[in-house]
Amino acid sequence: MPELPEVETVVRGLRESLPGHEILGVEVFWPRSVRDLDPEAFACRLEGQRVVDVGRRGKWIVISLSEGHTLLIHLRMTGQLVWEPEDSPDEKYTRVLFHFDDAWRLRFSDMRKFGRIVLTDSSDEVLGDLGPEPLSDDFTVARFEEMLSERRGRIKSLLLNQRFLVGLGNIYVNEALWRAGIHPRRSANDLSCSDVRELHGAIRSVLREAIASNGTTLADGGYQRADGSSGEFAHQLAVYGREDAPCPRCGETIERIEVGQRGTFVCRRCQALLQGGE
Numbered sequence: 001m002p003e004l005p006e007v008e009t010v011v012r013g014l015r016e017s018l019p020g021h022e023i024l025g026v027e028v029f030w031p032r033s034v035r036d037l038d039p040e041a042f043a044c045r046l047e048g049q050r051v052v053d054v055g056r057r058g059k060w061i062v063i064s065l066s067e068g069h070t071l072l073i074h075l076r077m078t079g080q081l082v083w084e085p086e087d088s089p090d091e092k093y094t095r096v097l098f099h100f101d102d103a104w105r106l107r108f109s110d111m112r113k114f115g116r117i118v119l120t121d122s123s124d125e126v127l128g129d130l131g132p133e134p135l136s137d138d139f140t141v142a143r144f145e146e147m148l149s150e151r152r153g154r155i156k157s158l159l160l161n162q163r164f165l166v167g168l169g170n171i172y173v174n175e176a177l178w179r180a181g182i183h184p185r186r187s188a189n190d191l192s193c194s195d196v197r198e199l200h201g202a203i204r205s206v207l208r209e210a211i212a213s214n215g216t217t218l219a220d221g222g223y224q225r226a227d228g229s230s231g232e233f234a235h236q237l238a239v240y241g242r243e244d245a246p247c248p249r250c251g252e253t254i255e256r257i258e259v260g261q262r263g264t265f266v267c268r269r270c271q272a273l274l275q276g277g278e
């Protein structure tokens with residue numbers, strides 16, 4: 001499932017190509033992808049608008065348009081946005097095609113159909129509840145400590161909550177907790193000052209490194225960059241998906257457990273569980 005580094009990589013790819021281009025037409029093959037609007041109204045409102053900018057908020061792709069509308073796209077499990085020439089071969093899971101000038105198109109494909117496209121003139125209605133951006137300057141250690149001190153839940157589940165902090169999903173939460181040496185079942189408000197500092201640094205470093213490697217494309221596919229190529233960070237994953245393999249830091253066997261019904265990968269030696277849980 002695309003997380004912050006994958007979405008950021010798609011956004012960077014689209015930002016190189018889309019701005020200035022005009023939407024000539026839109027074809028919706030799966031109406032639920034644009035569920036808030038009738039497909040015909042959706043297409044009609046978009047036709048004739050130009051792309052002004054492409055950005056990101058959390059895991060949402062934010063495309064600003066010339067008439068003040070914003071196109072918000074969430075890739076969810078298997079969504080893909082690919083910028084390609086109009087004469088590109090058909091793709092089986094295409095749900096929406098945005099036809100642009102100069103014979104280019106933006107293809108939204110989505111095998112599992114959980115992706116979501118919203119056309120709005122008030123993006124706050126969708127994005128207003130989101131937590132801070134982990135890579136922003138105002139996400140400081142002090143702020144993180146304050147955010148955590150009010151929370152009793154398990155740290156892993158909390159980090160997956162987009163209203164608490166945006167951008168992390170199951171891959172990077174597992175990686176960040178391992179880097180910081182924190183067991184996923186520990187309580188958020190039990191973390192020591194140095195745990196919080198380690199975790200803050202780990203979240204930011206793993207996200208930055210993953211962006212530098214254009215995100216993680218797993219063996220079962222799913223995420224693609226805006227030009228259809230793969231991300232390379234999968235080779236650098238320390239724990240995610242590495243059950244029974246040795247921990248890269250200490251050699252202990254990595255275990256798979258469940259936390260909040262999500263598969264969770266831990267090194268028992270590097271991530272000691274101090275209290276509660278197991």
Ligand SMILES: [Zn+2]
Binds near residue numbers: 247250251252268271
């Ligand atoms: Zn270890």
